[in-house]
Amino acid sequence: MNVGIDAISVATAHYRLPLPALAEATGVDPNKYTIGLGQQHFSVPAPDEDTVTMAADAVAQLIGRTGTDEVRSIFFATESSVDQSKAAGVFLHGLLGLPEHVRTVEFKEACYGGTAALQCALALVARNPEERVIVVASDVARYAIDSPGEPTQGAGAVAMMVSASPRIMAIEQKTGVYTKDVNDFWRPNDSSTPFVLGHLSMDAYLDAFTGAWDDFAARNPGVKSTDFARFVHHQPFQKMARKAHRQLMSYTGDGRGDEIIEAGLHYSAQVGNCYTAALYWGIVSLLTHDSGLAGERIGLFSYGSGAVSEFFVGRPAARYAEHVDGAAIDATLASREKIDFSTYRALHEERHVDSRDYATPHVTGAPYRFAGVKDHARRYERNKRVA
Ligand code: HMG
Numbered sequence: 001m002n003v004g005i006d007a008i009s010v011a012t013a014h015y016r017l018p019l020p021a022l023a024e025a026t027g028v029d030p031n032k033y034t035i036g037l038g039q040q041h042f043s044v045p046a047p048d049e050d051t052v053t054m055a056a057d058a059v060a061q062l063i064g065r066t067g068t069d070e071v072r073s074i075f076f077a078t079e080s081s082v083d084q085s086k087a088a089g090v091f092l093h094g095l096l097g098l099p100e101h102v103r104t105v106e107f108k109e110a111c112y113g114g115t116a117a118l119q120c121a122l123a124l125v126a127r128n129p130e131e132r133v134i135v136v137a138s139d140v141a142r143y144a145i146d147s148p149g150e151p152t153q154g155a156g157a158v159a160m161m162v163s164a165s166p167r168i169m170a171i172e173q174k175t176g177v178y179t180k181d182v183n184d185f186w187r188p189n190d191s192s193t194p195f196v197l198g199h200l201s202m203d204a205y206l207d208a209f210t211g212a213w214d215d216f217a218a219r220n221p222g223v224k225s226t227d228f229a230r231f232v233h234h235q236p237f238q239k240m241a242r243k244a245h246r247q248l249m250s251y252t253g254d255g256r257g258d259e260i261i262e263a264g265l266h267y268s269a270q271v272g273n274c275y276t277a278a279l280y281w282g283i284v285s286l287l288t289h290d291s292g293l294a295g296e297r298i299g300l301f302s303y304g305s306g307a308v309s310e311f312f313v314g315r316p317a318a319r320y321a322e323h324v325d326g327a328a329i330d331a332t333l334a335s336r337e338k339i340d341f342s343t344y345r346a347l348h349e350e351r352h353v354d355s356r357d358y359a360t361p362h363v364t365g366a367p368y369r370f371a372g373v374k375d376h377a378r379r380y381e382r383n384k385r386v387a
Helices: 019-026 030-037 051-066 088-096 113-127 198-219 238-252 275-289 326-334 341-350
Strands: 003-012 015-018 041-044 071-077 103-107 132-141 154-164 169-171 176-179 230-233 298-304 308-316 368-374 377-382
Touching (some): 003 051, 003 275, 003 308, 003 326, 015 341, 019 030, 019 341, 030 238, 041 341, 051 154, 051 377, 071 113, 103 113, 113 154, 113 275, 113 298, 113 308, 154 275, 176 198, 198 238, 198 298, 198 308, 230 238, 275 298
Parallel strands (some): 041 154, 071 132, 230 298
Antiparallel strands (some): 015 041, 132 154, 169 308, 176 308, 368 377
16 A cells, blocks of 8 residues: 655745855855855744744645545644644644644654654554545754854745655655764753754764665665665755765765755755755655656655654655646745845844743734734734735
């Protein structure tokens, strides 16, 4: 039985900062960011946006196409959660008026959380093929100002309908997994930005890639990297995916170059790191920029600092290209409001991290907004400015 992604949609934040503006204002050669990291812009949330509003936007688009019949679970993956107890998906459930008879849970393990949620959804659907599961990965990557991570910020969400007989991409059952306790990137409860050992994190990512590949190869005797037509890797910034690709090619003796990852890299360079959603932005990028992949095997690599990784395999369905709308995604990205460096830094400084009462200004053009905090509880609402 085929189980996998039947529909997929994306959302991002209201603003975008061009990387050259950050570089020029901080005295860095812009080529370091645009060539060295491979990034063009990052998305910046408005004060009335967060992980829940971006996820609500993506899920609303998704269920507009698929409906909610037989949806029995909503899995929300994030590492920029808005509450320590209540799952972000429960806010989203109320905001979208989703059916009561669903289980709603939050998943966390840094950027790997989206893949953990997807694998659990696949297992539930395999157990009962009548059921469907909504998986949504949504994050705001926000680093300390003037830190090396600052140019790799971003914001975005990806929502997926997981079902039997998927119209976009079946996911194969056998995967390779790997866990190693390493302090490369973490965010303690009292900090709104992560602690990062950037170069250690790159090494940990590459080690976790070969670790997951080795486990995959042990469970699939005779597999070769040349069995895969394309690869999509977790992409905190474009160059990291290129480094991962070179690592696998040299590890396996596969002589192929970046042409087999290129189509999966377009959107991450525009939105920045979306943590749990980053790999899935890459998959959407591949499927919207390469229409000849039906039936091929696509190698997918997910990494979450800390560190957990998984190598798994997608197989695009016969008519997948009819179910992904690249023009709509391009329009969403182009509609973001461009901001200058000082506006970006003011937004960065302004973000509330406490639960005092406050109301947010009306800024976002997205369909749902974060209205502020009242009686210590976060309030969300439909955006009356959007028809
Ligand atoms: P850095 O140390 O300031 O940068 O920050 P660098 O000196 O390593 O330079 C970066 C690249 O730019 C290099 O390319 C330079 O040569 C090049 P490379 O040699 O590596 O190919 N460069 C230039 N190129 C053209 N013209 C120039 C120029 N100058 C330099 N003038 C670092 C880089 C990644 C450390 C930093 O951005 C950072 O800390 N980022 C956050 C951590 C991160 O993204 N790590 C990635 C792996 S871990 C991961 O993916 C998990 C994560 O998503 C979190 C989670 O799981 O939740 C982050």
